[in-house]
Every structure is written in structure tokens, then in C-alpha cells.
Amino acid sequence: MLQDQDVLERRDERLEAMNFLNQISDDYPDAISFASGRPAESFFDLGRWIERVPAFAERHGSRAGLSVRHGFDSLAQYGRTNGLINDLISRQLMIDEGIRCAAEHIVVTAGCQEALDLLVPILCPSAGDVILACSPSYIGITGVAARHKTELLPFSRHGGRSIVASLTQTIEHARTHGKQARVLYLVPDFDNPTGAVLSLDERTSIIELCAEMGIIILEDNPYGMFCFEGTRLPTMFSLDRYGCVIYLGTYSKTICPALRVGFAALPPALCHADSNLSVLGKLSRAKSFVSVNTSQLAQAVVGALLLDAGCSLTRHVSPATGHYRGNRDCMLASLSSTFAYCGDQVSWNEPKGGFFLIVDLPFSFLRAQAMACARDHGVLVMPLSFFAFDDEHDNRIRLAFSNVTHDAIRDGVARLGRFVQTQLAAR
Amino acid sequence: MLQDQDVLERRDERLEAMNFLNQISDDYPDAISFASGRPAESFFDLGRWIERVPAFAERHGSRAGLSVRHGFDSLAQYGRTNGLINDLISRQLMIDEGIRCAAEHIVVTAGCQEALDLLVPILCPSAGDVILACSPSYIGITGVAARHKTELLPFSRHGGRSIVASLTQTIEHARTHGKQARVLYLVPDFDNPTGAVLSLDERTSIIELCAEMGIIILEDNPYGMFCFEGTRLPTMFSLDRYGCVIYLGTYSKTICPALRVGFAALPPALCHADSNLSVLGKLSRAKSFVSVNTSQLAQAVVGALLLDAGCSLTRHVSPATGHYRGNRDCMLASLSSTFAYCGDQVSWNEPKGGFFLIVDLPFSFLRAQAMACARDHGVLVMPLSFFAFDDEHDNRIRLAFSNVTHDAIRDGVARLGRFVQTQLAAR
Numbered sequence: 001m002l003q004d005q006d007v008l009e010r011r012d013e014r015l016e017a018m019n020f021l022n023q024i025s026d027d028y029p030d031a032i033s034f035a036s037g038r039p040a041e042s043f044f045d046l047g048r049w050i051e052r053v054p055a056f057a058e059r060h061g062s063r064a065g066l067s068v069r070h071g072f073d074s075l076a077q078y079g080r081t082n083g084l085i086n087d088l089i090s091r092q093l094m095i096d097e098g099i100r101c102a103a104e105h106i107v108v109t110a111g112c113q114e115a116l117d118l119l120v121p122i123l124c125p126s127a128g129d130v131i132l133a134c135s136p137s138y139i140g141i142t143g144v145a146a147r148h149k150t151e152l153l154p155f156s157r158h159g160g161r162s163i164v165a166s167l168t169q170t171i172e173h174a175r176t177h178g179k180q181a182r183v184l185y186l187v188p189d190f191d192n193p194t195g196a197v198l199s200l201d202e203r204t205s206i207i208e209l210c211a212e213m214g215i216i217i218l219e220d221n222p223y224g225m226f227c228f229e230g231t232r233l234p235t236m237f238s239l240d241r242y243g244c245v246i247y248l249g250t251y252s253k254t255i256c257p258a259l260r261v262g263f264a265a266l267p268p269a270l271c272h273a274d275s276n277l278s279v280l281g282k283l284s285r286a287k288s289f290v291s292v293n294t295s296q297l298a299q300a301v302v303g304a305l306l307l308d309a310g311c312s313l314t315r316h317v318s319p320a321t322g323h324y325r326g327n328r329d330c331m332l333a334s335l336s337s338t339f340a341y342c343g344d345q346v347s348w349n350e351p352k353g354g355f356f357l358i359v360d361l362p363f364s365f366l367r368a369q370a371m372a373c374a375r376d377h378g379v380l381v382m383p384l385s386f387f388a389f390d391d392e393h394d395n396r397i398r399l400a401f402s403n404v405t406h407d408a409i410r411d412g413v414a415r416l417g418r419f420v421q422t423q424l425a426a427r
Numbered sequence: 428m429l430q431d432q433d434v435l436e437r438r439d440e441r442l443e444a445m446n447f448l449n450q451i452s453d454d455y456p457d458a459i460s461f462a463s464g465r466p467a468e469s470f471f472d473l474g475r476w477i478e479r480v481p482a483f484a485e486r487h488g489s490r491a492g493l494s495v496r497h498g499f500d501s502l503a504q505y506g507r508t509n510g511l512i513n514d515l516i517s518r519q520l521m522i523d524e525g526i527r528c529a530a531e532h533i534v535v536t537a538g539c540q541e542a543l544d545l546l547v548p549i550l551c552p553s554a555g556d557v558i559l560a561c562s563p564s565y566i567g568i569t570g571v572a573a574r575h576k577t578e579l580l581p582f583s584r585h586g587g588r589s590i591v592a593s594l595t596q597t598i599e600h601a602r603t604h605g606k607q608a609r610v611l612y613l614v615p616d617f618d619n620p621t622g623a624v625l626s627l628d629e630r631t632s633i634i635e636l637c638a639e640m641g642i643i644i645l646e647d648n649p650y651g652m653f654c655f656e657g658t659r660l661p662t663m664f665s666l667d668r669y670g671c672v673i674y675l676g677t678y679s680k681t682i683c684p685a686l687r688v689g690f691a692a693l694p695p696a697l698c699h700a701d702s703n704l705s706v707l708g709k710l711s712r713a714k715s716f717v718s719v720n721t722s723q724l725a726q727a728v729v730g731a732l733l734l735d736a737g738c739s740l741t742r743h744v745s746p747a748t749g750h751y752r753g754n755r756d757c758m759l760a761s762l763s764s765t766f767a768y769c770g771d772q773v774s775w776n777e778p779k780g781g782f783f784l785i786v787d788l789p790f791s792f793l794r795a796q797a798m799a800c801a802r803d804h805g806v807l808v809m810p811l812s813f814f815a816f817d818d819e820h821d822n823r824i825r826l827a828f829s830n831v832t833h834d835a836i837r838d839g840v841a842r843l844g845r846f847v848q849t850q851l852a853a854r
Contacts (some may be wrong), residue, residue: 018508018715019702041500046724047484050477057474073468076683081445110537110687110718117717121574143716147548148575224684249639256503258723260537275446288445289570289720290544291537297473 012387013367014142019385020367029372032412034399035191035380037355039253041403043320047258052304053297059307060084060300079296081288083108085303089249089263091311096225097237101265107283108294112220112250112262116144118286119246119264122152122279123216124182130174132167132184136387138220141185152388153181157196162207171213184210184217188236189224190354193387193398203236211242220248223354225317228325230352235296243269251302254313259298297373322357327401327409331357336414339420346420347371355402358384363423364394372419379415437816440794441569444813447794455608459839461826462621462807464782466680468830470747473683479731480724486734487511487727506723510716512730516690518738519809523589523652526665526674528692534710535721539689543571545713546673546691549706550643551609551714557601559594559611565619565647568612575603580608581816584623589806591632598640610646611637616651616780620814620825624779628665632756638669647675650781652744657779678729681740686725706783751782754828754836758784759846761840766847773847782829785811790850791821799846806842
């Protein structure tokens, strides 16, 4: 168990992870980067996508009985707080994710990170309300929690114990310290940073537990559509019979990040008609005070693409998914050949989708090692300690394989191999 | 003095103002609306503006040594947290506002409302830290304060006393109650809701007072460029020699709202190199956890327009300014003829710019009267009580003249006249 001071220092380190990433990218611009989980740019076609905006504006206008010119003007104006393309998102969720969610239970946000920032103070309004998050976890939830002075309590998703046992113990631990777990933040599919997937059993038992405990699950799913093999598991939102799961989606990975369009899809139980009481009403009100409404230009680009594609992005993401799969395979092969000599000393997981994998090393790999690795060997990786709440992940690193060429993967893994070799030799 | 319960109810009423506005607009779609301060749509040209995005992408790429295609891809990718077009904004601030602010002291935000939401918890980190805001005040600051559980203390900008005397008393009042005023929120130019302008003397003495008291001024300036007559006064940012003014700008009114592009410009004193300590560093970090970066597509539209216009929007807004001036004149003339019979019973101000004017009535005009006026006479107006912290403005209404035709202005004021007549007759 870590001391409080360590916990705070680790939180500060997590909060600094983005700055660290930017800094080493600036300091070593020629280094090969496995550090940032950016989508592959070769599948962007923003120039062509924005050419479809006029067609969307026409549809938008004609639905409101406006001329083409007035349709465009109304698109350029302030718009509905909850969004413009909710009907298209609702249909896409049905087709691509098997999710039934009415258009009016969706709030379009400036990236799904905004949805997190809006929901946390709504779901954790009182002192002592805490968020449960996996250790390691996506850095964004740490930042939002810190901004709203809401405590994050970590639980382990890995290791020997079941995730439900680990969660139950954490909830109990909170209660005995006068705290109330209100929110569980999860990335069930191809997790960032670990690439892991929650099993069907885990999904259903977590839902049962949270429904019983009155905890709202925030299911963040940026990577689910990038599944390399096997069948996708149902989302927790679609499994939920209690109304305790809010689904967070984003078009940053499936279309492109520059749009900053994401959304929160709420279960009917959180959408009572009285907007003063329901989570939907509070979310909408908070949104109106933070970003008023999500850029209607950006929503129009997403809307046009969804309309052109019959409200499914499955075909749209298929080439990118093939690319990510190929990159994963290349990285796994490179790791195998580079670390063959190490035996069990260096190991890694084999994610079935997403952007990331994890390498276990026989020594601590923290900020200093990441700097040395970049400076001396020209490869950037993210220490898992940046995502972790304790020291159990100090020997692990995250490699992003999403936005690199095969040559860069082979070269970069070889460079990492040389860094590891010098570290092992020095011991 | 109002009781605490009244203060809370009034805060809730302010928070509900947006919902109220949407609701009566939905309920009475054929009513003439003086309620919402939207920019005039006839000056939008979003279809043509987005055609300039490729040229901006090319410039963006060539500065980074990229091909046209890769320039576009990099635009579509995640980008700098603090923004992409800071250099262009910095030049525009110099040309259009006489503001010297280095590009690296600017943070581009998803509308300037996001800047408010990011800055309030940074500037008011402790319990007892309070925000000073004028009564009446723009509703957005109320929402942000409520979201971050930060108290708003109102002061009067109108009435007999000087604004500095009123501010000094409020600061003193806070201190004697164990509270510390940290932020002063102000719209010095063509205020929403009142249309009022702070004099040069008021600007300088408020700056002196705040510098002495360690209070940061948030100068929100959405309407400054729409000046109908006379010379514009210098912004408080440009008058500030102490580093106590943060300038908030937006392109929602000068270009169009659908972009959601605004910014915060900080004085050097708030931009120390150590990003953990400076307001700039904290702002950037908070931004990275809320919206990651402002939509680069939306920034590209603004950037292209600024480039094409030599980084000045003065010519661009000139036709719109003429339109707003004509609308104000039409509204003043309509008020004069409609209420000629009332003598001093009904009066109004004559704003020198912006979107709004205020009418003083000889009876209370609250939510119920606004509903009745919409239902029975087909005209929507905003009670000033929605913007006020006490009951001193219960007899006043805000009329927005920005997005209506002259015919609608004449007809709408006549309708308002009939409502006033029935109210007077009933007394």
C-alpha cells in the first residue's frame, strides 16, 4: 500500500502525462513514436468530407421547411443544446452497436471527453462521492476528477482476483471511510492503456453489482469498432436491464479527431420528464453553460458521412481496422524476434483490437527511462505508471501501434530492444 | 435585501432562463422574438467559408513542411491543446482591438463560454473564493459558477452610486463574511443584457481597484466590434498595466455561432514559464481534460477568414454593424411612437452598439408576464429578472434587435404596446 503522499505524486504524474508526451515529442522530433494513440491519418479525407456539408445543410433546411440558403444559415446559427444529428447517431448505435437509444436520450458533446467533464459533477454532487476507476486507467478520467475535486478510487482489473471481487472490496472500503461510490468508469473494449476486453460474464456481473449498489457505469467505447478477430461482445449499455449504464461514444477515431464530436447515450431511467431532476436534464443544462452546443459545422460533417453510409460506419472503418490489425501483427512479430533471447524476462499481451499493447519488462520503466529511451535510442513509449494508481505497473510500458508504418514498427521495436539490452547489461 | 431562499430561487430562475427561452420559442413558433440575442443570419456565408478550408490546410501543412494531402491530414488529427490559429488571433487583436498579446499567451476555446468554465475553478480554487458579477449579468457566468459551486456576489453597475464604490463595498462585505473576491466578471462594451458601456474613467479605476485587491478581471467582449457611433473605448486588457485582466473573445457574433471558436488572451504576468504555477499552464491542462483541443476544422474556417481579410474583421463586420444600427434605430422609433401616450411611464435606453436595449415598465414583468405576452400578443421578450440577483430589475425587460427585420420590429413593438396597454388598463 502506498502512502498518501505517493498517491498524490502519482496523481500529479498522471496529470502531467500529456505534457510529458508533448515535451518528449518536441524534444525528439525524429524519434519513432509508440507513445501517442492517434488514429492513422491515411484514412482521413477531411477535404472530401467537408464537400458533403452543403448536402447535409440542404437536408437540415428542408426538414425545417427552409430554402437551401436558409438551411445553411440555420446550420451556421446557434443550435439545440443536445445536438443536431441525434437521430442519425441513434440509428448508427442500433446498426453498429446493437444499442437501442432514442434520439432524445442522446446529448452530442465536444468529444466524449466533454461528456465526462459534464457528467462527473452531476453524478458526484456531494462531498464523499467517489469515482471508481481501474488501475491503470485512461488519463482523461483522472483530469476530470481532479478538476471537480472528486476522489478517484482505483480497483484492479488484472491480476489473480476477479474484477467483481476487486470492485466489491473497493466499494466496501469506500463505505467504511464514509465515502459513497457513485460512478464506475470503464473502457470494456480494447482498453486504453491495456488493450484488454471485459468478458461477457464480467460485463453482466459488474452491471448486477452496480445496479444493486446504485452506481452509474460510464462505458467509454472509443475503440470497439476496431475489432481484429472473433465476434464483438455486446456493449454494457445493451446488456443493462436496470438503467445504470451511460454509453460514451466518439467520432475521433472512426472519422477524425479534428471534429471534436462525441456523445453520451442515456438509459430511459435517467431521462425523466422533469428536467430539473433527471440526469439528462442536468446534463443538457450543464452543456448549455459550457459549450452552449457542439459545433454544428462539425456535427454536419459527421451527419453527412452517416447519411451517405446508411448510418453505419462498419464499412467506413474496415480499411482502418485492417491497417491496425496489420500493425499489431507486425509489432507482435517484431517483439518476438527482438526479445527472443530474453525468454520470460520480457513479455507482452496480444490485444484482439484497438490501438495499444502492453510490454512487461524486468526493470522499472518510469519517466527517467522514457526520457533516456527517447534521447539515446530514438523511440518514444509511455510508461504505464502514468496511467496507474499504485506501483504495481512500474515495470510496464504501453506501445501504440495505430499511427506508424511497418518499417517504423520494426525499427522502433529494435531500438527499444537496444535500450532494454543496455539496461539488462547494466544490472 | 432579499432572504437567502429568495436568492437561491432567483439563481434557479437565472439557470432556467435558457430552458424558458427554448420553451416559449417552441410553444409559440409564430411569435415575433426579441428574446434571443442571435447574430443576424443574413451575413452568414458558411458554404463559401468552408470552401476556403483547403487553402488554410495548405498553409498549415507548408509551415510544417508537409504536402497538401499531409497538411490536410494533420489538420484532421489531434492538435495543440492551446490552439492552431493563435498567431492570427494575436494579429487580429492588435489590429482590431489595439491589444498586444503574444500568440503563446492565447488559448483557443470551444466558444468563450468554455474559457469561463475552465478559468473559474482555476481562479477560485478554495472554499470562500467568490466571483463578483454585475446585477443584472449575462446568464452564462451564473451557470458556470453553479457548476463549480463557486459563489457569485452581485454589485450594481447602475443607479446612483459609482461602480467602484459599489464594487468596493461588495469586496468589503465579502471579506467581513470570511470570503475572498478572486474574480470580477464584466462585459464593458455593449453589455448583455443592458447594452451599457463602461466609461474610460470607470475602466481605469476598476483596474486600479482590482490590481490592489488581487482580483482578476474577466473582460468578456462579444459585442465590442458592433459599435454604431462615436469612437470605441480601449479594452480593459489594453489599459491594464498590472496584469490583472484576462480578455475573452469569440467569433460567434463576428463570424457565426456554429463554429464554437473563442479564446482567452492572458497578460504576461499570468504566463510564468513554470506551467504548474501559471494560470496559462493550468488553463492549458484543464483544456486538455475537457475538450482536448478546439475543433481544428472550426479553427481552420476562422483562420482562413482571418488570412483572407489580412487579420482584421473590421470590414467583414461593417455590413452587419450597419444592419444592427438600423435595427436599433427602427426599434427606438417604434418604441417612441408606440409609447408616446405613456409619458414617463415607459422608458428605455439608447445603446450605442451591440444587440440589446432595456425597457422600463410601470409594472412587474416576470416569467408569468412573458408567457402571457407570448400567448396573447405573439411577442417574446426576456424579463430582466432572469439576469438579476435581486428584485430591483423586476419592472424591466430586454429587447434583442439583432436578428429581426424592420417589419418584425415595428409589429413586435406594437404587440408589446398592446400587452402594456392591457396591463395598465387592468390596474
